[in-house]
Amino acid sequence: MKPTDVSRPEYYHKVVDCQWGCPAHTPVPEYIRLIAQGRFTESYMLNRESNVFPGILGRTCDRPCEPACRRVRVEDEPVAICRLKRVAADLRGDVGHLLPSPPTEKNGKKIALIGAGPASLTVANDLMPLGYECEIFEQLSRSGGLMRTNIPAFRLPAEVLDEEIDMILDMGVQVHYDHPIDSLQSLLDQDRFDAVFVGTGAPKGKELNIPGREEGDANIHIGIEWLESVHFDHIKEIGEKVLIIGVGNTAMDCCRTSKRIGGVDVKVVARKGRPYFKASAWELEDAEEEQVEILENHSPSRFVLENGSLVGMEFELVEWEADENGRLVSKVLDSKIVPCDDVILAIGQDNAFPWIERDIGIDFNDWEMPVVDKTTFQTTRDGVFVGGDAAWGPENIIWAVEHGHQAAISIDNYCQGQSLVNRPAYGMNLVSQKMGLHSWSYGSEYDASQRAKMNHVDLVERFKALEVEVELGFDAEQTAIEVERCLNCDIQTSFSAPLCIECDACIDVCPVYCLTITDNGSEEEMRDRLTAPAENTDQDLYISEELPQTARIMVKDEDLCVHCGLCAERCPTAAWDMAKFDLLIPYAGKPTWTESAEAASTISS
């Protein structure tokens, strides 16, 4: 194998599993260390730079970082990354003076943002400090998009939303509330805007067209619309017996909301078995804690009506088996009627663009979705960009944020007459953390503590009002333990082959057998003959240059390294060092240090 090129940010970035897994590349270990030091404000601001909504995401994020967490591979429970983010948001001091401020002199460019959800807000967040004037068109009377109307207040209090959204809007974003855009054509015809960003989400709940749907309509609700109506107080109650069809995260919000406005016997009904549930494990757990019953392998066949009103639903009881192509096919075993007063359909969301004319240069694909470039977020019409759920269908907030960042880069480049395809590059800093003979600037000890369990408001108390936030957040002791569970994966083992005397000290001391000095070979063959076989091929092998004494190579399997720093402590020649990797993320108008340095060197030569 060729020596690993560690000068590319990708290599060390991938070692930081959580940061690699996060669409917005939040520097998780660094913000956790700041929390550990009690520097909540700094931790919050570091979060805000990449994910913009730390308080919101600290409660609602889909947490792609947590399944990626190295701790899952070393033991089984990831670090509670998401809820630590909330700790930073809850305990931070005033950040007003730390927020980006827009220049008084504008750059003369105007941007229209359609929809006031996380994607549009992120675009405004990135562009306002550069002197752009952003106007948001929102069809409802409040900002936040689905973050506000679809996530119930018992999961995400309105104050948290308001505070973080206002940080952006207070930069001088003009918001036109109750202002749906019915025609993109007419907006473009106004000629007031240099670029348009579409962040309208996936606002249409999927239908279930089975017999009885029309007749029972009064008591059959579309999940996201129903949640929105509850939010706006248009709906204040629901029947005692409620069925939720679908088992995604919207279904979880629907069942738990039902429980708070009159639902007593609330059941979530799934077509498949538990391993196939779309809802996050923790949301399922929270719903079941509230005594929501979950029915597996129930395939809806019809709505049952008596005297014109809904009294139940009939299901086929099915069994799933994989066919020869590995696809699951169902076999009907029986059928069953489950009585109910109301049904909420939470079986997915669709996009809808009836307001975009098909003849204005924006191509649509076969699924009636605008064709959007995966890199630039631009449609086939120059100057019209799409991001968030509106781009490729429902994702989650953190993806919308990243879309917003990328679209902002494109919009900035577009307005400045630069190429959209030449994206600013990621950069990196790598700085030794050695403080002394056996001391590092980070807590290198492995802490075997178990993941902290979130404290909840007790069941009686939480049902008293829709707004009672269920999760209490971590207390000081839980936080103190949880931060130490982080393995500091951004503190990289950095190797310098010319210094190595092949004494084996690092290999002998490594608690998880990561290291091997061996003859070079092919990856496949080497993975088999390392100190411990490197079976997880998702994780890279670090390959050093040839070692000076024997021309063998140092190989490190990144899979299970706990970044304890022992290899570097036991290295007599400092060939191993623990160095902090800082991923430099480019944002609109803010290229990374590496790029500025390159630009400077080009100018001087």
Added chain:
Amino acid sequence: MAQTGKPSVRHPSLKVNKLGLTQRDYEGSMSTLCAGCGHDSITASLVQAFFELEIEPHKVAKLSGIGCSSKTPAYFLKEAHGFNSVHGRMPSIATGANAANRGMTYIGVSGDGDSLSIGLGQLCHAIRRNVDMLYIIENNGVYGLTKGQFSASADVGTKAKKGEENRMGPIDPVALALSLGASFVGKGFSGDKQQLVPLIKAGLSHKGFALLDVISPCVTFNDHQGSTKSYQYTRDHVQEVVETDFVPVLHEITAEQASGDVTSVAMHDGSVVKFRPVAEGYDPTDRDGAYSHIATRQAAGEVATGLLYIEKGSQDVHSFENTVEESLVDLDFEELCPGNQILQELQKQWR
């Protein structure tokens, strides 16, 4: 600061041996030797060898004297018994322990100072008695613990850290052991575990005194240019004369496929040591041949390593002293101390 201990975290797919133990269970406390010390690699090799041989840690006695080397028993087999003796006196303690309890596995860890200076006489008698133990000399050519003076194994012409040259001839433990009739003599290098681990396993399984002289560079006082016991010098001058493989009892049948030039020596417990000479015509069962080959290589400035000599059918001190089969600890009190009357009768024989 991780100096205090290796973290408890383990590789989730660690193998367990038939005792249900992982390799990590054979570790000891955290080494306080200098970073990069060869002794730590020997420690790691011991951990691996004991794990692979599936030896119960509580049936092992670790003995040592004084010196950097003699600290190392603390760093492996934390569940085993240990005795850190007076300087150079470890062989006597080992002999006594072995006499009283022959059922244990004995490992002595010593250094070139402990064994070749103050304890040379002790070493010679342990060899002579063929005490059933593995005796490792962690040989670095200097007194590391007292800041790097030349030891008795320092080669003529080797340079100290500050530049002075050694003029006195060395005592070579391998040549010494061969001339004293040692039944097992090996030489290894801490930087070559592939060779060292089988040597340790063979030594542990050998019935009698197994001497293993292991070059173990002192990174602090003897790893510079001009040293003949540095990592670099050793790597440049090592000549493996015999490739050794240790085949435990259980695996013997499957591993029987031996090519023409492989020789097997059966150990008392049924395990087998196999070796393949790398140097042409070398026969590790021929004491005189081994001695002369090693002397020739030494004259050529090379370090001969591998299983250098093994005596077939070695008899340890218990055999020729005709002692009881059981360990003394396993005997009933009445048997162990039969009383005054029997003592009187016994003494009559010599009156």
